[in-house]
Amino acid sequence: MSEPTDNFPAPQEPSRDLPPGWLEVTSMDMDAQGVARRPDGKVVFIDGALPTELVSANTHRKKNNWEQASLTAIHRESSQRVRPGCPHFGLHAGACGGCKMQHLDASAQVAMKQRVLEDNLWHLAKVKAETILRPIQGPTWGYRYRARLSVRYVAKKGVVLVGFHERKSRYIADMQTCKILPPHVDAMLMPLRALIGSMAARDTCPQIELACGDSVTALVLRHLEPLCDADKDQLRAFAAQHGVQWWLQPKGPDTVHLLDEGGEQLAYGLPDFGINMPFRPTDFTQVNPHINRVLVTRALRLLDAQKHERVIDWFCGLGNFTLPIATQAREVLGVEGSEALVARSRENYKLNQAQRPQGQALATTDFVARNLFEMTPETLIADGVADKWLVDPPREGAFALSKALADIHQARLGAEDAPALPAGHEGWQPPGRIVYVSCKPATLARDAGLLVHQAGYRCTAAGVVNMFPHTAHVESMAVFERAV
Template identity: 85%
Template sequence: MSEQNVHPSPPPSPATSESPADCPLPEGWLRVESMDMDAQGVAHRPDGKVVFIDGALPGELVSAQTKRKKNNWEQAELTAIHRPSSLRVRPGCPHFGLHTGACGGCKMQHLHISAQVAIKQRVLEDNLWHLGKVKAETILRPIEGPAWGYRYRARLAVRHVIKKGEVLIGFHERKSRYIADMQTCKVLPPHVDAMLVPLRGLIASMEARDTCPQIELACGDTVTALVLRHLEPLSEADKTRLRDFAAQHGVQWWLQPKGPDTVHLLDPEGAAQLAYRLPEFDITMPFKPTDFTQVNPHINQVLVTRALRLLAAQKTDRVIDWFCGLGNFTLPIATQAGQVLGIEGSEALVARSRENYGINNAQMPANQALAATEFVARNLFNMTPELLMADGVADKWLVDPPREGAFALSKALADIHQARIGGIGAEDAPPLPAGHEGWQPPQRIVYVSCNPATLARDAGLLVHQAGYRCVAAGVVNMFPHTAHVESMAVFERSPA
């Protein structure tokens, strides 16, 4: 059943139309109360049992068919909408819906974009409170941007389906390992969306059509790179086909015969540099198509600007950028701070950060040179108080971890604080290293998160064990129409 084809039932009685929370509903009807992190409507049976309903929106009266049943909950699919939500909209993509074969790339296209943001804000606040027992003193205004054509990074699955006699390229079907039969994708940039069908024809024409499982997309400001994963060497005829496609569609082909470290340009001579700009800071960030960069460049520009405004680095400050990656935050920080340290787990990304720093610093006017900046590689999931102190005193931190969060970093900070005040677990903890008296924690931490659950966990440590207040938090709608929640929180050191 497609989202567009969920049929409304005949108008309910006047009593049901008003639908107060305590009004009895006809048998089998459900009142949707909220939406969970997987974009499922949440309702309750008369006996109190929770029902998660695919396709249902908060405030709706619906019927649903149970697909999975446990003692305390059921998972169901929407079968009829008796009273639709005023926030229900027609999805912008023909491949979105509940029907068999529907694309699983988006989960919230049937919900107005402003309501999507509100739900993500609630998810953040609920996680902070229920998982971390933390309530932000101020809720930041959500960061929003274009709802369509925003996805400049994507991993598209490829499969030659012999029975159909065609090649499929796109995201997987909802709740399936099969690739959706996509003719269009409205969250991709328009020029990439227009390439989907020609790409299918290209791969279908190749001798290696059965051994090319993936195409990775990476768009810079002026260059569109496509990384073709191939499991066998490409023939010269196939390489010619790729070159012809590149010339026709204005793309740059990269080849990946094995792991990510084998990625290379098909034709390196004279190839344009893949890069994006942060114009407010006059920073240009070159990158390779397999490097981590934010999916949504429009939001990234606003995200960096807000993060630095909240960090409020001064020329007298030393700042540490944890999980610094390519230097997306580090280089802008270096335009404002006095000294910067970028720490990242990947040696390759650290090398790229140093290169990017050198390129940008060389282009700066003499009176606007970037602050002295050092980059080091370290496993940030094995942080200890001793290692933390070895990096020296910093006035402010910027923390931008992967989905796993920054638990070890937060725990080390909490352990130092507890050891100093004789608090939780101080008796059993190893002594602080010699000279620890001169080390001070940062006065302010700006934490950028792609997982509200791990942010909430780390916030609980910072607030309840490390001596901080959560002064602000808010969401960043990096992935419109998906249930993915990106967010930002600010912590300040509490007075002694």
């Protein structure tokens, strides 16, 4: 388990004298632990506790200024506490670690994530959004269309386990159901256990990766040894019975291939833009397709690309934002670190261009592969002037990109420690608007600090995207406007 970070919400002082051993929970941290304070001032992180509750807890880890503890009794229950929707959720031995907040009302989860976003922006970067965007929400159950399920044959018990890991453990939870998976996948968990248990390769299949498209469910079986013909036949029979498509992975991700060629292609649609996105089951796509559709629509509404504008989509992946932008802008550039994803983006662009109705062609669009964690003012200027940017980085954020932008701005202001401007900078101008889609509030805050305090931007809006209900994972979106 990771140690608590320094940017957790500060617990308030207890509101009253409490009986010995009782704690008043005043907030939640980034790991969905209740946060309280002992009379001597020491902070206590309590698994399973919710804000406003009076609780008792058993400490299992101590440091100089904080402790970690597990809930043992609730003396005053939060009005936001609800019954978990899954029997495998909880603090009991063997509980599944896939979710952390099923005991908290779904609306309260979103409010907590919004507060986490605002706290990170302010405490880490001294940035306050001028407008708070309405949270993007969707189904709270059956939403997880991407998942990596661990597999293990337990010889002593004669059973196969398929699922997520137990809380704070390397062991696989004995899951018989999972309500965050789509219902048809949830219904397959026990049949999958039976399938693996009947195979000769049951000891050498450590993982099944799930990837659902709009009409195809793909399962990628990781196998450490070649599969015999009988095992392959069993996979085919399972596929026919449950309507899935098997892919095999004998080694690394580049070895993934269909068990049998043919069949419908794995893909998802963005109907608001008339875009269809084919993908391979190991490509990065959003876990929650319902939220992704709303996310793309809102991001493009905030970006507001015009027919005369050039737009750059940084960290473009498969083109999830790039192709919709190409329905609105004059010219688009998609930049991505993976050569394989760039190749897939180009294929998706050609496919969608060919399928567009007459008179509705996509804008001229190019894709390039580049290490976006090593961006400099020189490489930034070489990509040319863009009216607007869409930035959608991984958890590491877009520090190098933000810093390159800040370095150019500071150099033009004549700042003492700014690097020299590269050749050809005279005609280059920064984008007037940046829409930043983030999957980690801390790195968004870090980059926002650069954009606002050193690159000449205002943070005009920010809000959360509840991509992962019942987890502590916080996705968000922020808009930056160039200050005039």
